[in-house]
Amino acid sequence: MPTYQRQVLICGGTGCVASGSLELQEALKDRLEACGLTDRVLVLQTGCHGICEAGPIVVIHPEGTVYTEVRPEDAAEIVEEHLRRGRHVERLMQRDIHSFYAGQMRLTLQNCGRIDPERIEEYIAYDGYQGLANALFSMTPEEVVEQVALSGLRGRGGGGFPTGKKWEFCARAGGGKKYVICNADEGDPGAFMDRSLLEGDPNAILEGMAIGAYAMGADEGYIYCRTEYPLAVERLHTAIAQAEEYGLLGDNIMGTDFSFHVHIKEGAGAFVCGEETALMASIEGKRGTPRPRPPFPADSGLWGKPTNINNVETWGQIPQIILKGGDWYNAVGTERSRGTKVFALTGKVNNTGLVEVPMGITLREIIFDIGGGIRKGKGFKAVQIGGPSGGCLTEEHLDLPVSYESLSEAGAIMGSGGLVVMDDETCIVDVARFFLEFTQAESCGKCPPCREGTKKMLDILNRITEGEGSPEDIDTLERLAYQIRETSLCGLGQTAPNPVLTTLRYFRDEYMAHIEEKRCPAGVCQALTGYSIDPDRCVGCTKCAQVCPVQAIQGERGTPHSIDRETCIQCGACVKACPVQAISRS
Amino acid sequence: MASITMTINGTTVTTEPGTTILEAAQSAGIHIPTLCHHPALPPVGACRVCLVEAEGSGKLLTSCTTPAAEGMSVRTHSPRVLEARRFVVEMILLRHPLDCFSCPSNGNCELQDIAYELGIEESSFAEEGDTCRDHPLEEDNPYFVRDLNKCILCGRCIRACDSLARYHAVDFHNRGIHTMVHPPADRTLEESDCTFCGQCVQLCPVGALAEKPSRGRGRPWELHPVTTVCPYCGVGCELEIQVNSKTGRIANVTSDYGSPTSLNRGRTCVKGRFAWQFVHSGERLTTPLVRRDGELREASWEEALETAAAGLQRIKSDHGPDSLGFFSSARCTNEENYLMQRLAREVVGTNNIDHCAHL
Ligand SMILES: Cc1cc2nc3c(=O)[nH]c(=O)nc-3n(C[C@H](O)[C@H](O)[C@H](O)COP(=O)(O)O)c2cc1C
Ligand code: SF4
Ligand code: SF4
Ligand code: SF4
Ligand code: SF4
Numbered sequence: 036m037p038t039y040q041r042q043v044l045i046c047g048g049t050g051c052v053a054s055g056s057l058e059l060q061e062a063l064k065d066r067l068e069a070c071g072l073t074d075r076v077l078v079l080q081t082g083c084h085g086i087c088e089a090g091p092i093v094v095i096h097p098e099g100t101v102y103t104e105v106r107p108e109d110a111a112e113i114v115e116e117h118l119r120r121g122r123h124v125e126r127l128m129q130r131d132i133h134s135f136y137a138g139q140m141r142l143t144l145q146n147c148g149r150i151d152p153e154r155i156e157e158y159i160a161y162d163g164y165q166g167l168a169n170a171l172f173s174m175t176p177e178e179v180v181e182q183v184a185l186s187g188l189r190g191r192g193g194g195g196f197p198t199g200k201k202w203e204f205c206a207r208a209g210g211g212k213k214y215v216i217c218n219a220d221e222g223d224p225g226a227f228m229d230r231s232l233l234e235g236d237p238n239a240i241l242e243g244m245a246i247g248a249y250a251m252g253a254d255e256g257y258i259y260c261r262t263e264y265p266l267a268v269e270r271l272h273t274a275i276a277q278a279e280e281y282g283l284l285g286d287n288i289m290g291t292d293f294s295f296h297v298h299i300k301e302g303a304g305a306f307v308c309g310e311e312t313a314l315m316a317s318i319e320g321k322r323g324t325p326r327p328r329p330p331f332p333a334d335s336g337l338w339g340k341p342t343n344i345n346n347v348e349t350w351g352q353i354p355q356i357i358l359k360g361g362d363w364y365n366a367v368g369t370e371r372s373r374g375t376k377v378f379a380l381t382g383k384v385n386n387t388g389l390v391e392v393p394m395g396i397t398l399r400e401i402i403f404d405i406g407g408g409i410r411k412g413k414g415f416k417a418v419q420i421g422g423p424s425g426g427c428l429t430e431e432h433l434d435l436p437v438s439y440e441s442l443s444e445a446g447a448i449m450g451s452g453g454l455v456v457m458d459d460e461t462c463i464v465d466v467a468r469f470f471l472e473f474t475q476a477e478s479c480g481k482c483p484p485c486r487e488g489t490k491k492m493l494d495i496l497n498r499i500t501e502g503e504g505s506p507e508d509i510d511t512l513e514r515l516a517y518q519i520r521e522t523s524l525c526g527l528g529q530t531a532p533n534p535v536l537t538t539l540r541y542f543r544d545e546y547m548a549h550i551e552e553k554r555c556p557a558g559v560c561q562a563l564t565g566y567s568i569d570p571d572r573c574v575g576c577t578k579c580a581q582v583c584p585v586q587a588i589q590g591e592r593g594t595p596h597s598i599d600r601e602t603c604i605q606c607g608a609c610v611k612a613c614p615v616q617a618i619s620r621s
Numbered sequence: 622m623a624s625i626t627m628t629i630n631g632t633t634v635t636t637e638p639g640t641t642i643l644e645a646a647q648s649a650g651i652h653i654p655t656l657c658h659h660p661a662l663p664p665v666g667a668c669r670v671c672l673v674e675a676e677g678s679g680k681l682l683t684s685c686t687t688p689a690a691e692g693m694s695v696r697t698h699s700p701r702v703l704e705a706r707r708f709v710v711e712m713i714l715l716r717h718p719l720d721c722f723s724c725p726s727n728g729n730c731e732l733q734d735i736a737y738e739l740g741i742e743e744s745s746f747a748e749e750g751d752t753c754r755d756h757p758l759e760e761d762n763p764y765f766v767r768d769l770n771k772c773i774l775c776g777r778c779i780r781a782c783d784s785l786a787r788y789h790a791v792d793f794h795n796r797g798i799h800t801m802v803h804p805p806a807d808r809t810l811e812e813s814d815c816t817f818c819g820q821c822v823q824l825c826p827v828g829a830l831a832e833k834p835s836r837g838r839g840r841p842w843e844l845h846p847v848t849t850v851c852p853y854c855g856v857g858c859e860l861e862i863q864v865n866s867k868t869g870r871i872a873n874v875t876s877d878y879g880s881p882t883s884l885n886r887g888r889t890c891v892k893g894r895f896a897w898q899f900v901h902s903g904e905r906l907t908t909p910l911v912r913r914d915g916e917l918r919e920a921s922w923e924e925a926l927e928t929a930a931a932g933l934q935r936i937k938s939d940h941g942p943d944s945l946g947f948f949s950s951a952r953c954t955n956e957e958n959y960l961m962q963r964l965a966r967e968v969v970g971t972n973n974i975d976h977c978a979h980l
């Protein structure tokens with residue numbers, strides 16, 4: 036067996052694969068072969084590091100050097116300089132990634148970017164399946180549930196229901212067949228927490244599910260994963276096959292009486308199929324629509340059997356809780372929100388990516404310290420937290436400690452962990468409209484408040500952004516919002532009005548500007564913005580009229596020109612053509 | 622199991638475990654409006670019209686799906702419930718055409734009843750252009766018409782087809798505002814697995830599905846039901862013949878899903894429900910006809926029976942009993958068929974007796 040002197044870890048997450056990490060890996064391997072270094076340098080693929088935007092990411096051990104934005108063309112230099120001569124390639128180390136990681140606490144994501152997710156041996160080397168072994172050999176099922184309850188872990192799929200309590204319900208449900216399900220539908224726009232975890236550390240999910248199955252008395256599990264995550268599905272298949280080979284899944288696990296089989300079910304990517312009852316209907320081969328509860332899944336779930344369903348991230352935290360104890364996990368976070376949470380930080384922030392932070396951290400720390408502040412030096416305006424079911428928070432909430440309670444008090448929710456940062460060039464009405472468009476398109480259509488009501492809200496928001504709004508529209512929006520929340524069948528409808536309610540609460544002025552002054556303060560809504568010529572500046576040179584493709588500009592040579600807004604298609608050509616900067620957008 | 626005691630609107634109600642809040646209320650004579658629910662179908666809690674308030678539960682509950690529980694205190698008409706219920710009905714009415722005047726379901730429409738009960742004339746959220754008019758009328762079969770513009774997406778037809786007819790001919794398609802009830806793929810109902818048994822039509826709470834042969838034959842309030850047995854086949858389904866009191870003629874055929882006496886429990890096939898027009902056909906024989914000199918002439922029953930008996934006897938004595946054969950019909954009852962074979966075997970003395978078995 037060769038003794039390697041160095042390990043080169045190439046990120047194989049979806050982000051880096053998209054920016055060319057596979058090509059880079061080929062180039063590096065070719066180069067190493069050409070230089071005869073293959074038995075001294077081991078090249079491995081890892082999961083996502085979280086900072087995909089700086090990808091492809093390459094980490095070289097034992098130095099721990101991190102290279103960002105590495106292209107296949109850089110392979111030769113890395114081999115020559117770093118791997119042969121032991122000198123850093125400074126050119127590829129320009130990005131400050133330290134501040135991105137400094138404020139984080141990577142518990143769930145500990146293995147992402149550290150191990151090769153396609154080799155179970157690496158997972159095992161970092162204490163993998165030790166939690167399951169502890170549970171099977173030295174804990175009763177009740178003790179496992181107790182530790183989970185003690186940890187204070189709450190469901191990371193959006194609802195925040197105490198996981199220990201949920202397990203207890205299912206454990207107590209009458210004997211016989213039971214199921215555990217991992218919810219990997221992840222339908223929130225912009226969210227990729229679950230995908231990264233599945234791609235980067237699939238065994239952690241399987242181990243978590245096996246521990247849960249043991250605790251609750253289930254012998255079969257399903258992972259419901261969206262088809263749009265092919266890499267996650269592939270790595271899960273690999274992990275299941277390897278775990279079965281090692282006797283860590285399947286019949287008589289580790290030689291005990293406990294057997295547990297896991298299946299993967301690919302979902303077609305409907306947002307509503309993430310709702311637990313719709314998800315189970317979909318696994319059963321029916322149309323994925325929610326049904327009222329009771330009965331709750333713990334009593335009657337998949338095929339009418341007691342079922343426990345948890346989110347990917349929730350399952351991912353279990354092995355360490357069992358390994359290190361509930362009180363270890365409980366020590367992190369706030370009083371009623373324990374542990375860490377993974378967020379997908381996106382929008383107008385400098386460092387977009389996946390971050391894991393302790394509960395209780397402030398939004399300011401996430402956005403400005405970890406996220407590196409707003410792009411292009413623009414001002415912060417708002418942050419949408421919790422995806423389409425969440426709310427829009429503002430400047431005044433930046434110092435709010437992030438917890439389930441504080442967020443819901445402010446009108447938002449933790450949700451599954453989407454954080455979309457908006458700068459001062461974002462139109463808040465347009466943002467609300469975007470989310471309503473999403474929920475209306477994803478509404479399953481089963482109940483009238485959600486099906487008809489969100490459409491009405493969307494119509495009104497469209498009207499407002501088109502400058503056709505009237506003051507009564509605000510009242511109507513609020514009436515609709517409250518009643519849709521009150522009367523809808525499932526969480527989708529019940530939370531769909533949240534973005535509108537919070538933006539109305541914190542940015543009412545902006546709605547009024549659209550309605551009363553027919554003005555979009557952020558200059559986003561096309562119908563309310565347009566180009567105009569300042570008559571004091573215009574010298575009547577006719578240059579603008581000559582470039583206008585639709586002849587929207589009139590005026591005699593030497594006299595101030597003017598733009599006919601009806602005809603103008605807002606191409607902006609005239610702005611560039613004007614020698615005296617007389618044309619601007621307003 | 623011990624029975625459950627709860628209060629509904631302050632009244633103590635005792636019920637059995639497994640009953641829903643709706644059933645408990647009904648047994649106590651308390652009315653809760655419903656739309657997607659029908660006692661013959663599995664409840665789904667979709668339409669949200671039956672929402673009630675239960676003490677200690679933050680959310681409103683659909684009474685058609687929530688089991689009654691010991692000690693529960695429910696309010697079915699509190700201000701909060703009424704506001705929610707009104708809102709839901711206004712949402713349903715948002716796109717629904719208000720064509721009641723010409724609608725076949727006028728007077729037999731659960732949406733109309735609820736709107737009336739709640740004092741809603743039209744949706745206060747409705748604006749010009751909201752009313753659904755996009756779906757062309759589907760009427761390519763002789764049995765019923767589908768007007769999807771009137772469909773309120775309660776899903777009763779889908780459940781009727783799944784759990785009663787068991788053909789799974791239709792299901793929901795698309796999402797959000799584009800949701801509609803349709804056969805699989807782009808097939809029409811005529812190209813689908815539908816057998817036109819019409820059960821979905823009867824269970825549709827509004828005018829989205831309407832029987833074709835009934836058109837113009839009487840308003841719901843002009844009809845009275847006559848309970849009878851279907852004349853078509855040996856299954857012997859119980860039917861409710863809807864007779865127009867003004868004309869004395871059949872206007873429709875329905876069935877009673879709650880009938881304690883019937884074998885079919887409301888289920889029927891296409892014949893029982895739709896093939897009744899022969900009853901009033903002008904071509905129907907009303908007196909016996911006897912052929913004399915090569916021509917059919919009206920005769921009395923005595924004359925007709927004597928002629929037939931004499932003819933049969935003559936053939937029997939000339940050529941023997943086995944020269945005769947008897948054919949009975951699936952449209953006769955079992956008793957009639959039984960008598961027919963006794964006639965053949967005991968009176969005539971032949972085993973040549975058969976039956977068409979199916980229509
Ligand atoms: C419309 C809708 C979409 C949802 N999507 C997801 C999802 O993609 N992933 C998820 O884990 N939970 C989702 N949920 C929440 C699930 O219904 C369920 O509460 C969760 O999977 C439970 O796991 P947890 O207790 O670990 O959070 C969704 C809920 C609703 C109402
Ligand atoms: S709230 Fe929306 S998504 Fe949920 S059941 Fe009703 S229509 Fe479907
Ligand atoms: S279905 Fe009912 S509410 Fe609709 S038009 Fe017909 S009678 Fe009126
Ligand atoms: S007529 Fe009968 S078979 Fe056809 S859709 Fe209706 S219930 Fe189903
Ligand atoms: S056709 Fe009738 S029964 Fe079927 S969903 Fe529409 S309204 Fe309901």
Ligand code: SF4
Nearest residue numbers: 851853854858890893
């Ligand atoms: S013909 Fe149809 S409706 Fe009539 S008895 Fe037979 S099965 Fe029933």
Ligand code: FES
Nearest residue numbers: 048050051083087
């Ligand atoms: S995919 Fe490589 S850092 Fe996220």
Ligand code: FES
Nearest residue numbers: 657666668669685
């Ligand atoms: S009748 Fe209960 S929800 Fe429709």
